[in-house]
Amino acid sequence: MDGSSLPKRDANFVPLSPITFLPRAASAYADRTSIVYGSISFTWRQTYQRCCRLAAAIQQLAVSRNDVVSVLAPNTPALYEMHFAVPMAGAVLNAINTRLDAPNVAAIIKHAEPKVLFVDYQYITVATKALQQSVSMDMGDHRRTMPLLVVIDDIEKPTGVTVPAPSGEGDGHHQLPVLEYKQLVARGDTARHPPRPVEDEWDAVALNYTSGTTSAPKGVVYSHRGAYLSTLALLLQWGVGHEPVYLWSLPMFHCNGWMLTWGMAACGGANVCIRAPTAEAMYAAFAAHGVTHMCAAPVLFNILLEACHEPLPRTVEVLTGGAPPPAALLQRVEQLGFHVTHAYGMTEATGVAMVCEWRHQWDALPPSERARLKARQGVSALSLADADVIKDLKTMESVPRDGATLGEIVLCGSNVMKGYLKDPGATEAAFRGMWFLTGDVGVIHPDGYVEIKDRSKDVIISGGENISSVEVEATLYQHPAVQEAAVVAMPHPYWGETPCAFVALKREFKVTKEEEILSFCRNKLPHFMAPKMVIFVDSLPKNSTGKVQKVELRQRAQRLTKTPTTAAVSSRL
């Protein structure tokens, strides 16, 4: 067959983009609810019209193809609409973590160079501080222009918020031109500025900064193609089905809400927006809107459990990730009426990279066994072309499917990020040939399901043996006195590295001795895996999203080993 005789046409080769889900929803699901937020609600027809107008208004602000538009907002209708309107204007959406402080937001603004910054009224102080700081970072860099500032007032209960005059010297450079979101939506001229068609599916659709447990935040760039494929794959593997009612407990700034921002348009679901995932807001949503689906990090389960012990009126499907849900917690939330699916994702994989697809045959197992199976990261996302666990990055040899041999999880597929913005060094380091290196270390079980054991940076290599810091930590957590524990490598003159434990004790156990912890571990673990030193701390250092900063602990452990007598340094810091 002569393959060249049937070239691509506009009718049969359309760039893949998640924004195409919106006009389709406006046609197929026109009068169904798209967004609910307090007393406000929209249909898909309305959401499409609003997004078209907002996209026109953004174009009228002289935003061009591939320009960045940043936003600092909680899970409001505005942030949802921007997921479509910004790419419909040809621009790249940069949703910033609202938990960051002004210096961190400033660093992102300086790096991303947005043309426009949208800010929810609750975050104006941090945003204006960050803008000032990003300018002062740029002393002498005269090419930079301040982004336009668009304030997003509350759509349900407008506050009439205004932007405070900047506290700086007021030299005009700091004077912020300020627009209001509602006015932009109203004034968008769709006749003169219709949505820009996606010219190339490889174009960027979003820029998401990693929270970075080990280094400075990096700007992860998603393509339209990757976001489209990742969206379809997650809807399929989570089994979202028709007419879901999705509660926005997960921040949309986390990997664009694990693709479910775009995903709800694809399946015509209803988005229930809440400003913060409080127990009150979530239970009110269950009662009022018949929520069927939500995402939750395990920490949210505690919030849900503390507020209510009554079974839910209907099963709520919960997709969880970030950390595997502990067995006891899983059992308790499932008794309440939540049905939990565990997935594994990362910013660089455009959201979900693996899903622990449940098998019917596991239904009959005891709860602890079900929890153990569900805590595994699972099988690769359908949007990946391939995934593997590599024992040795030199030979690229895979681990056996024995559930024991550690290796690095590697991914390959069109949902893997384009790369890190303006960081060719980090980008090159993240890829090796056909693989993206996740930096996560895991095993493959005989049934093909992958389970993560550690971050590759956190693996301790002692006398040639790989030690999973997570396994040692799990042992430490079994000790009744341990409140928090983290294990990192400590240089050792003979073994190369040995495990060093950082431990915060429970208040009532503050007198516990290092030797007691060390012998406890030696009784439970192979000798080479047991920590050789315990450093007591009041609490472990954590970043803005609550992840333990192992890089800081590792630096401490490096310094400490310069003192050869361990007894001398094992004191409370």
Next chain:
Amino acid sequence: MDGSSLPKRDANFVPLSPITFLPRAASAYADRTSIVYGSISFTWRQTYQRCCRLAAAIQQLAVSRNDVVSVLAPNTPALYEMHFAVPMAGAVLNAINTRLDAPNVAAIIKHAEPKVLFVDYQYITVATKALQQSVSMDMGDHRRTMPLLVVIDDIEKPTGVTVPAPSGEGDGHHQLPVLEYKQLVARGDTARHPPRPVEDEWDAVALNYTSGTTSAPKGVVYSHRGAYLSTLALLLQWGVGHEPVYLWSLPMFHCNGWMLTWGMAACGGANVCIRAPTAEAMYAAFAAHGVTHMCAAPVLFNILLEACHEPLPRTVEVLTGGAPPPAALLQRVEQLGFHVTHAYGMTEATGVAMVCEWRHQWDALPPSERARLKARQGVSALSLADADVIKDLKTMESVPRDGATLGEIVLCGSNVMKGYLKDPGATEAAFRGMWFLTGDVGVIHPDGYVEIKDRSKDVIISGGENISSVEVEATLYQHPAVQEAAVVAMPHPYWGETPCAFVALKREFKVTKEEEILSFCRNKLPHFMAPKMVIFVDSLPKNSTGKVQKVELRQRAQRLTKTPTTAAVSSRL
């Protein structure tokens, strides 16, 4: 953002292809059942290994990239395996309709020019005849070489079949080199011939000939990209979920089994293969394998209903298409335990183009109303970028969403075919700008759901009014004497065209007069829509897949109108 700074890499830009689902299934679903056929069953690991070996063996037969490999077989494991192995060899799969006779198969072979023809043992006679005929069609064309013939013996109960000596003059040109499928799978050298990676997702993966109600069969070419996207979209919109057990009642040669050949690998489902969809085979499969999903043209419902009136042990999800299921039939099969989803597809749309997505609020409606809603073709497939109903192909104006105004259904998206093989005229005629023209005429209901009313060729334009031949036929079927009815346009000196009815009467009503039928219609229809003439026939002409050949009736109607007095020609033909 500088878009050019992050170029595509092997790790993040992988050509989309449905064959990538197979190695993933071999990893993620290794020990789950892939295929069941009588007493034979395979796991996904085994199916992948067998397909790799078959792909290697096909490459050893000097099959190159983009070569066509044809197959004539029922729903056996071999035909399923070929859906992966042939593209894994870089070739294009051409699964031929087993209901065709030798001349039709010969026409396809002559047009598709396969390098290899695989034939199930039951179809050796028709295949050898067809090969001889395709050669004789080529008198004087010395470039053509005969395809290699591979016989597929029954894998469960081998017959040791041999190919009969050709009945022709035996001049060596007719001597068929014959191989056996099992031997090919055994001898494939995967070390020397590993699966060929897909170089370009626009490459052809399959070539499917339309059954053609109105013209010669055309060879529809699918891209890897289109098949991949169409597969994911159907799994999602049908809601196939995890661990389906899929019964192969629909022939795999129909649009590659509406993508479910590749789809079952994507979701790790089990394929239950049967040689023919007899009631016995289907009910045995329900009982033995816990079938969860199947596809069925409405005619299959009759087979299922006639055999059994006991409720099924578990609900079987049925995807139906080709013709909307009549209300009474729908009600009866759903009472048995089948849950029916209606979809609309066509070869040119790489399978399903629309799905009648069910809405929960319709559950409470009376059965007849539910059937009416379910008979609609629905909303566009997720793999389409756009779909519309166009009132006028000159202005490309859309119809209003009124459920009444007729227009042509048009599609746009990456699952629209590449075009027709070696038929630039038909290819150009099928496209207009950004649209593929389906040739189907329908309406859009206020809720956005599309309903087909007719084929565009079958619409009768009388005095500027569009008349749906299907609606007139529906009225004719209400007459107690009518067994079969078809309505086509007949030239009219004043109105341009008027409806002409072809009617086959039930045996017991053979004395019915034309005037009785005409007045019956005039009482039920607007006058301009009522037929102006009735031609009685014993039965309507049909093609190999049972579709009424309106082109033949239209030719007759054209001739008949040369006689001005209708009474003279309204006789039984």
